[in-house]
Amino acid sequence: xxxxxxxDYDIAQCKADAFYDQYDRKGELQHQTxxxxxxxxGNISKMLASAIDDLGIQDRTILINPVGCSVFGYYYFxxxxxxxxxxxxxxxxxxxxxxxxxxxxxSYQGDGDLSAIGSAEILHAANxxxxxxxxxxNNATYSMTGGQAGPTTxxxxxxxxxxxxxxxxxxxYPLRVSELLSTLAxxxxxxxxxxxxxKQIAQAARAIxxxxxxxxxxxxxxxxxxxxxxxxIWKMTPVEAQHWVRDVMERTYPLGVFCDRTxxxxxxxxxxxxxxxxxxxxxxxIADTVQLAGEIPxxxxxxxxxxxxxxxGGQGVLLLGEVLAEAGLNAGLEVSWLPSYGPEMRSGTxxxxxxxxxxxxxxxxxxxxxxxxxxxxxxxxxxxxTVRPGGWILYNGDAVPQExxxxxxxxxxxxxxxxxxxxxxxxxxxxxxxxxxxxxxxVLPQAHVDSALSSLVKSARFLSLxxxxxxxxxxxxxxxxxxxxxxx
Amino acid sequence: xxxxxxKGNDALMKSAILSGCRAFYGYPITPASEIVETAALYMPRIxxxxxxxxxxxxxxxxxxxxxxxxxxCMTASSGPGMSLMQEGMSYLAGAELPCVIAxxxxxxxxxxxxxxxxxxxxxxxxxxxxxxxxxxxLAPHSVxxxxxxxxxxxxxxxxxxxxxxxxxxxxxxxMMEPVExxxxxxxxxxxxxxxxxxxxxxxxxxxxxxxxxxxxxxxSRALEAKYRIADQREARAEEWRTDDAEIVLVGYGIVGRILxxxxxxxxxxGIPVGVLRPITLYPFPSSxxxxxxxxxxxxxxxEMSNGQMVDDVRLALNGARPVEFLGRGGGNVPSHEEVMxxxxxxxxxxxxxxxxxxxxxxxx
Numbered sequence: 001x002x003x004x005x006x007x008d009y010d011i012a013q014c015k016a017d018a019f020y021d022q023y024d025r026k027g028e029l030q031h032q033t034x035x036x037x038x039x040x041x042g043n044i045s046k047m048l049a050s051a052i053d054d055l056g057i058q059d060r061t062i063l064i065n066p067v068g069c070s071v072f073g074y075y076y077f078x079x080x081x082x083x084x085x086x087x088x089x090x091x092x093x094x095x096x097x098x099x100x101x102x103x104x105x106x107s108y109q110g111d112g113d114l115s116a117i118g119s120a121e122i123l124h125a126a127n128x129x130x131x132x133x134x135x136x137x138n139n140a141t142y143s144m145t146g147g148q149a150g151p152t153t154x155x156x157x158x159x160x161x162x163x164x165x166x167x168x169x170x171x172x173y174p175l176r177v178s179e180l181l182s183t184l185a186x187x188x189x190x191x192x193x194x195x196x197x198x199k200q201i202a203q204a205a206r207a208i209x210x211x212x213x214x215x216x217x218x219x220x221x222x223x224x225x226x227x228x229x230x231x232x233i234w235k236m237t238p239v240e241a242q243h244w245v246r247d248v249m250e251r252t253y254p255l256g257v258f259c260d261r262t263x264x265x266x267x268x269x270x271x272x273x274x275x276x277x278x279x280x281x282x283x284x285x286i287a288d289t290v291q292l293a294g295e296i297p298x299x300x301x302x303x304x305x306x307x308x309x310x311x312x313g314g315q316g317v318l319l320l321g322e323v324l325a326e327a328g329l330n331a332g333l334e335v336s337w338l339p340s341y342g343p344e345m346r347s348g349t350x351x352x353x354x355x356x357x358x359x360x361x362x363x364x365x366x367x368x369x370x371x372x373x374x375x376x377x378x379x380x381x382x383x384x385x386t387v388r389p390g391g392w393i394l395y396n397g398d399a400v401p402q403e404x405x406x407x408x409x410x411x412x413x414x415x416x417x418x419x420x421x422x423x424x425x426x427x428x429x430x431x432x433x434x435x436x437x438x439x440x441x442x443v444l445p446q447a448h449v450d451s452a453l454s455s456l457v458k459s460a461r462f463l464s465l466x467x468x469x470x471x472x473x474x475x476x477x478x479x480x481x482x483x484x485x486x487x488x
Numbered sequence: 489x490x491x492x493x494x495k496g497n498d499a500l501m502k503s504a505i506l507s508g509c510r511a512f513y514g515y516p517i518t519p520a521s522e523i524v525e526t527a528a529l530y531m532p533r534i535x536x537x538x539x540x541x542x543x544x545x546x547x548x549x550x551x552x553x554x555x556x557x558x559x560x561c562m563t564a565s566s567g568p569g570m571s572l573m574q575e576g577m578s579y580l581a582g583a584e585l586p587c588v589i590a591x592x593x594x595x596x597x598x599x600x601x602x603x604x605x606x607x608x609x610x611x612x613x614x615x616x617x618x619x620x621x622x623x624x625x626l627a628p629h630s631v632x633x634x635x636x637x638x639x640x641x642x643x644x645x646x647x648x649x650x651x652x653x654x655x656x657x658x659x660x661x662x663m664m665e666p667v668e669x670x671x672x673x674x675x676x677x678x679x680x681x682x683x684x685x686x687x688x689x690x691x692x693x694x695x696x697x698x699x700x701x702x703x704x705x706x707x708s709r710a711l712e713a714k715y716r717i718a719d720q721r722e723a724r725a726e727e728w729r730t731d732d733a734e735i736v737l738v739g740y741g742i743v744g745r746i747l748x749x750x751x752x753x754x755x756x757x758g759i760p761v762g763v764l765r766p767i768t769l770y771p772f773p774s775s776x777x778x779x780x781x782x783x784x785x786x787x788x789x790x791e792m793s794n795g796q797m798v799d800d801v802r803l804a805l806n807g808a809r810p811v812e813f814l815g816r817g818g819g820n821v822p823s824h825e826e827v828m829x830x831x832x833x834x835x836x837x838x839x840x841x842x843x844x845x846x847x848x849x850x851x852x
Binding site: 062082085102104275280284286322337339362 | 493502510534535539541546547551556559663664672673675686689692695696699700742823824825
């Protein structure tokens, strides 16, 4: 007998090992499937099962069973089974395969599932070139739910939701999934076959086997679209339904290979080396870091700073806060840093809340700061009234307007941006102001600030500029104090 | 191990990997994107899977696939993305698959804005998907808890074979605090029920379909029984100066932090205030709330929403004590000063009569 005839014989007469002998998961009639007489699913299941047998992959195979007539694949296939939500089988298959790269994952979907609700999932799984096999059973209707129209329903075809026949004007044109997906660069094999006669059935069996084999060889994404009779919904005899596949469906959905890159692509290596468990903390960059060496002066025993830093986006507001928090942590203080994001972002302003304390921090929100660093006038006007009595306002400007200065609030107003420009870059305004803040509060030893700065600023040029800006900021405050003492 | 200053979102993802998470499927959304980005950076380094999905719908179904294959897996999202994931969460719960979902909340409904709100409570805690199911929900209030509760989330997910949601507002995700990680990573293991593509696992089936009415009801009752056990064993709350509290403030996440600060100030004024901060939102720590009624005269729920958790506080008390509510939204936070005003008002409305009683008794 020729191979073709043998294949026909196998499919008609033999029960593959990949099927259960008896369908225990099925509630009744456990010796037969739930498929109707003449339904293409019976043939397709047999072809898939015999491919699994041939390739010797039964233990490795995982079948994804999404919603539709295909959902009961797990009644019959003696392989690992995962039932999936409507349309999502390619997403589920993607993760199953990536989790277990040695498994053989088959996503077995109908046309409603794959081409309508699951159109995004199949498109992207194909486009990523997932190493899975998609079996796409196209019978141009939603069969299990009683014969509604789907994207693959033919023009003029009647269904319960196109009672007068599908019209291009209302429902658009039949979706040619195989053609569509074959425009992508990643898929390795896409073929459309039919179940219109025995010759077509034999070709379908070869195509399905090939699509599974591609995966076994590690080549990538394969999809076989099968034009499949549904005599019950089409209201035909099984023989009429086969004729309809050949004579009608094929006119809209021509058979053939749409994409074949199996000879060009290299098999994928799935056995990539994995680090030992003990290496993971270091790989996550959370292993112990080197402590600072040498004697560093301690911090005062009582520290309770509630700092609000505010300015335009791009002024380094968040970095200023980060350096403070990081230095505070280095110095053994409790710290928190909280960026304000959201409504403020729209107007291009930026602000953060920083707390440094000798005792655990209850709330990281700073609604009434004892230090406000206002890097521009809108920030000064927005937050000056919230500063606590006895607190400080550092303002990037010539003078704090009188209406922003309540009783009992100290202030240091200098044209910091102008001074930063003179030092070489206006972008170090933040560090000038931080320098002044450090000098005013006297809380953080410089060594901790230096260490924080070098861990946060990666550019050597800025690191050096920032360091000198910090020193300059400190001396700006000292000079001002001297001048005030002299004036007194 | 030395403490490190870290963003909540980054800390959460690093903790997940230490806890054995080996697959991340997600879709970027503010303010959860740092989690996706951290996963993208570290997952390949440690031999795990990172994939940016085509949508949140695909992402949650990828979790379904990874969990079915027996891998500890997670995703992260926020408001609108969480809404899209609800169908998948229902399937995960129905098929009894463990996974962890971080919801770093923003404002809604609709596109809302990207600022922190606590208005995802109902969709996450009550289960926004279809069917009789619950998700276990943990609510961190600090960066350290982002680490600790993430580890717990993976444990609970496996123990109950159920999705666990980490519900953190955008502030907790975005803020930096010092954190400490466990010094050793957890070894991932293969659950016996997983569909792993091996001979031993060939008979395994992951499924949420039950055609027979009795079988479906039985499954749903079995799930319910499991949730009851979780209810009895897993409810967690932090109590802050509740021992003698006559006013009990209830709030989770960043609000819990504000309430603690308020408590300090109110106590200094002589007002007996305490805070009950739910750490698990499902199961809700109802019995811990009920235990306080002996001395508590009034409860107040404070939220960054129009009042969602407050319903659970009311259910817990079942009318035993009045429950007041203070909520802000849109990215605004109930400020220290606003909560203080509420506390003073409650003190004058609810505590004054008893103060007079005490006086009266003293005179006798």
